[in-house]
Amino acid sequence: MSAQVVPLPRKQxxxxxxxxxxxxxxxxxxxIILDRMQSEIPLIPALAGHLISGGGKRMRPMLTLAGAELVxxxxxxxxxxxxxxxxIHTATLLHDDVxxxxxxxxxxxxxxxxxxxxxxxxxxxxxxxxxxxxxVEDGSLKVLKILSSASAIIAQGEVDQLTAQRKIETxxxxxxxxxxxxxxxxxxxxxxxxxxxxxxxxxxxxxxxxYGRNLGIxxxxxxxxxxxxxxxxxxxxxxxxxxxxGKMTLPVILAYARGNSxxxxxxxxxxxxxxxxxxDLAHAIGLIRxxxxxxxxxxxxxxxxxxxxxxxxxxxxxAARQAMVEAAQFAVSRGY
Amino acid sequence: MSAQVVPLPRKQxxxxxxxxxxxxxxxxxxxIILDRMQSEIPLIPALAGHLISGGGKRMRPMLTLAGAELVxxxxxxxxxxxxxxxxIHTATLLHDDVxxxxxxxxxxxxxxxxxxxxxxxxxxxxxxxxxxxxxVEDGSLKVLKILSSASAIIAQGEVDQLTAQRKIETxxxxxxxxxxxxxxxxxxxxxxxxxxxxxxxxxxxxxxxxYGRNLGIxxxxxxxxxxxxxxxxxxxxxxxxxxxxGKMTLPVILAYARGNSxxxxxxxxxxxxxxxxxxDLAHAIGLIRxxxxxxxxxxxxxxxxxxxxxxxxxxxxxAARQAMVEAAQFAVSRGY
Numbered sequence: 001m002s003a004q005v006v007p008l009p010r011k012q013x014x015x016x017x018x019x020x021x022x023x024x025x026x027x028x029x030x031x032i033i034l035d036r037m038q039s040e041i042p043l044i045p046a047l048a049g050h051l052i053s054g055g056g057k058r059m060r061p062m063l064t065l066a067g068a069e070l071v072x073x074x075x076x077x078x079x080x081x082x083x084x085x086x087x088i089h090t091a092t093l094l095h096d097d098v099x100x101x102x103x104x105x106x107x108x109x110x111x112x113x114x115x116x117x118x119x120x121x122x123x124x125x126x127x128x129x130x131x132x133x134x135x136v137e138d139g140s141l142k143v144l145k146i147l148s149s150a151s152a153i154i155a156q157g158e159v160d161q162l163t164a165q166r167k168i169e170t171x172x173x174x175x176x177x178x179x180x181x182x183x184x185x186x187x188x189x190x191x192x193x194x195x196x197x198x199x200x201x202x203x204x205x206x207x208x209x210x211y212g213r214n215l216g217i218x219x220x221x222x223x224x225x226x227x228x229x230x231x232x233x234x235x236x237x238x239x240x241x242x243x244x245x246g247k248m249t250l251p252v253i254l255a256y257a258r259g260n261s262x263x264x265x266x267x268x269x270x271x272x273x274x275x276x277x278x279x280d281l282a283h284a285i286g287l288i289r290x291x292x293x294x295x296x297x298x299x300x301x302x303x304x305x306x307x308x309x310x311x312x313x314x315x316x317x318x319a320a321r322q323a324m325v326e327a328a329q330f331a332v333s334r335g336y
Numbered sequence: 337m338s339a340q341v342v343p344l345p346r347k348q349x350x351x352x353x354x355x356x357x358x359x360x361x362x363x364x365x366x367x368i369i370l371d372r373m374q375s376e377i378p379l380i381p382a383l384a385g386h387l388i389s390g391g392g393k394r395m396r397p398m399l400t401l402a403g404a405e406l407v408x409x410x411x412x413x414x415x416x417x418x419x420x421x422x423x424i425h426t427a428t429l430l431h432d433d434v435x436x437x438x439x440x441x442x443x444x445x446x447x448x449x450x451x452x453x454x455x456x457x458x459x460x461x462x463x464x465x466x467x468x469x470x471x472v473e474d475g476s477l478k479v480l481k482i483l484s485s486a487s488a489i490i491a492q493g494e495v496d497q498l499t500a501q502r503k504i505e506t507x508x509x510x511x512x513x514x515x516x517x518x519x520x521x522x523x524x525x526x527x528x529x530x531x532x533x534x535x536x537x538x539x540x541x542x543x544x545x546x547y548g549r550n551l552g553i554x555x556x557x558x559x560x561x562x563x564x565x566x567x568x569x570x571x572x573x574x575x576x577x578x579x580x581x582g583k584m585t586l587p588v589i590l591a592y593a594r595g596n597s598x599x600x601x602x603x604x605x606x607x608x609x610x611x612x613x614x615x616d617l618a619h620a621i622g623l624i625r626x627x628x629x630x631x632x633x634x635x636x637x638x639x640x641x642x643x644x645x646x647x648x649x650x651x652x653x654x655a656a657r658q659a660m661v662e663a664a665q666f667a668v669s670r671g672y
Contacts, residue, residue, distance in 0.1 A: 041496045095461060098434075099454035118435035118498055121457055125431060125464070126491035132468055132484035141475055148468035155462035160377045162454055 013329035015057075021323045022065035025079060029061050032083040036130050047115045047123045051090055054106045059219070060190040061086045066327070067194025067208045069320040070312070077197045080134050081143060085190045087131035088147065092154055092186075094124035099162070100245060143193050150189035157181025161247070168256060168271045170248035179220040180213070187216030207311050211324065214308035219331045221301035224249035225294045226335040230285050240281045246271045250300065254293040255284075263287055298332065305332045349665035351393075357659045358401035361415060365397050368419040372466050383451045383459045387426055390442045395555070396526040397422045402663070403530025403544045405656040406648070413533045416470050417479060421526045423467035424483065428490055428522075430460035435498070436581060479529050486525035493517025497583070504592060504607045506584035515556040516549070523552030543647050547660065550644035555667050557637035560585035561630045562671040566621050576617045582607045586636065590629040591620075599623055634668065641668045 037048040061082035068078045093105065098117045102110040112120040128151070135144050161178045164170045191212025195205040227242045228251040242249050248271065256267045269275050270284060288294055305328040315321050373384040397418035404414045429441065434453045438446040448456040464487070471480050497514045500506045527548025531541040563578045564587040578585050584607065592603045605611050606620060624630055641664040651657050 039492050039495075041492050041499060043495055043499050044492065092461075095457050098457055117453070119495060121431050121434055122491055122494045122498065125428075126488060126495065128461070128464065129484055129488035129491055132480070133488055136477060136480045136484050139477055141472060141477070144468070144472045144480065148465055148472050152462060152465035152469055155458055155465055156375050156377050156380065158458045159375075159379055159455060159462065162458065163377060163379050 013326050013333050015327060015330050017319070017323035018062060018066055018327040021069050021320055022062050025065045025068070025082075026058060026062065028076065028079040029058070029065070029082045029086070032080055032134075033086055036083065036087070036134065037127065039126070043115070043119055044123055044126055047094075047111055047119055048090065048127060050108070050111055050114065051093060051105065052086075054108055056086075056090075056106060058086060060089050060186055062327075063187060063191040063212055063215075064194050066320060066324050067191050067211075068198060070208075070315055070318070070324065071195055071198045071200050071204060073194065073198035075197065077138055077140075078194055080138050081193055081197065082190070084131040084134040084138075084147065085186065085193075087127045087134070088151060088154075089186060091124040091128040091131070092158070094120050094127070096158070098124075099158070100241070102241070138197075140196060142196050146189045146193055146196065150185045153181045153185040157183075157185065164248050166246035166271055166273060167248060168268050170253060172250060172253050175248060175250055175253055176217070179217055179224075183220040184213045184216030187219070188213035191215075203314065207314050210311035211308045211328075214304045214311060215328050215331060218301040218304040218308065218328065221250060221297055221304065222332055222334050225251060225297040225301070227251075228285055228288045229294045229335055230289065243270065243281050243284055244276050246273050250297045251288050251293040252284075254296050255288045255291045258291040258293070259287060301332045305329065349662050349669050351663060351666050353655070353659035354398060354402055354663040357405050357656055358398050361401045361404070361418075362394060362398065364412065364415040365394070365401070365418045365422070368416055368470075369422055372419065372423070372470065373463065375462070379451070379455055380459055380462055383430075383447055383455055384426065384463060386444075386447050386450065387429060387441065388422075390444055392422075392426075392442060394422060396425050396522055398663075399523060399527040399548055399551070400530045402656060402660050403527050403547075404534060406544075406651055406654070406660065407531055407534045407536050407540060409530065409534035411533065413474055413476075414530055416474050417529055417533065418526070420467040420470040420474075420483065421522065421529075423463045423470070424487060424490075425522060427460040427464040427467070428494070430456050430463070432494070434460075435494070436577070438577070474533075476532060478532050482525045482529055482532065486521045489517045489521040493519075493521065500584050502582035502607055502609060503584060504604050506589060508586060508589050511584060511586055511589055512553070515553055515560075519556040520549045520552030523555070524549035527551075539650065543650050546647035547644045547664075550640045550647060551664050551667060554637040554640040554644065554664065557586060557633055557640065558668055558670050561587060561633040561637070563587075564621055564624045565630045565671055566625065579606065579617050579620055580612050582609050586633045587624050587629040588620075590632050591624045591627045594627040594629070595623060637668045641665065 033052060037052060038045050064078050064082040064085055094111055096102070097105055097110040097112045098120050103113055104110060135147060157178050157180070161182055164174060164178060188209045189212070192205055192209035195208045224242065227239055227249065252267065252271065256264060259267065266275065266283065266287070270280055308328045309325045312321050312324060369388060373388060374381050400414050400418040400421055430447055432438070433441055433446040433448045434456050439449055440446055471483060493514050497518055500510060500514060524545045525548070528541055528545035531544045560578065563575055563585065588603065588607065592600060595603065602611065602619065602623070606616055644664045645661045648657050648660060
């Protein structure tokens, strides 16, 4: 009988360290968010609060807070800016839900379903304006430049995604370009501004920006994988939404590329909108499993998460860095 | 036979002087607008260009340019800022058309009809972000503060208008509050920033802001009068839109207040959305004429136009001031 090597159980990565690291500061950010979403028009806090209090993970402001810990920033300027980042994100979520005709968001009815499209569009505009007011109060033109540029890139990414919708010929390159804009640009900006308020070197700014961008890409890849992952826990999003909307996400791009001619015909019809039944979705998930397209999408996500972690190598190996590394590992383990 | 006094024909006020005053600078502004609405995503300039090239009057950037002339500003910073103002305005028009389900804008099909609601919302977001990028490039935190605050006020005004829709009890005070936010805030900001770039006194800044605000209120009152003015020339807007949407504009508020109980019953049903036929609109226009509600709305507009002109009294009586006064007179003569 030979000796058996029993591997130690590998700890599941968790958000607990980064949540702990940023908990106190996040209380301040949440207070600013609650304060600044108020308005004399009662519909505004009602609608904004529905989404903002609805259990979002506050990933993006958390990046600003964690980055500030990493570089040893002692001030409080980043609280307001983190709130501005969350307002920009919330504004884009509200507009996304109108654009996609979403019915669910964060496990509840989407704002557009409860309050209607008009109010949802306008409250998004309000939060977006509030974000800029917060940045102006802070007074850093550099931060304003980073976040206004990110906002323009996000909007372009969203339009690009709309243009690619129902276009089976969308390539992996174009897909990465789209998610780099619509999702990763705000992760990158949120992370970078922590270095700006702390007056770090240009290299440190870039490192934090790279961490955020790569994490954002990994995050979106996993989101898109989960939408076709039959093994995944429910993430509070209607599974199959991307399929029915004809969105060209990586699982579809890979399954299409790896498929035979009969399978390709199915994808062409499905993405064009002619196969939207539950049995079509089941067939799609089957093809995606057959070609390991979710597995490959998650592998791509791990690649970007690794790049995110490596971008932090210039910083000392303090608790903040460890927490940020684990957050990246967590991002790619979601839904398992 | 007694001598007869023949009054000199009073010259119709015209936009010609202010157009002449700002023509050269407006060419620069238009070049910036065309340049900065570009994007690698072709749908963006296509959609933005549909509205921007669609014959808007460029009223708001014109206020920035005229104000700069009035205070003798010699630089060119205001060109970029005037373009930013027009981008904010265009973004709100795009979102308005989605919110109202408009079919026509500036005499053409509205962008949402041609390009759909999703793209229209997102291109609005893009232009809004671009506006902030232009302001950041200019680098004045004071201008950023004025325009980000105006943007938040506009969004609140739009939500407030939505809340007041189909509410017959909306008062004249509330109506004035709404148009002060949704329309006049940007007129005020556009006008005020000319004084900021020229480094004028606080009093001059306030004077230009007051000119813009009062002009904006007058402008909106006349817009709302025209929608019920049977004698008015077609302004490229579907007459009766406000009526069918149950918007509580001043002509309705006055006709309701001045009406007998039978008429009030009609208005209650109409604003609630139960009387939307052409014959109902004809009846509404008849009641508005009976109670001189369009005439009174235009009188209110003249009051605010007069306040706009008087706000300029601290400036010397140069050609720029005369042109701005005539522009205010023109604003209230529109549609006759």
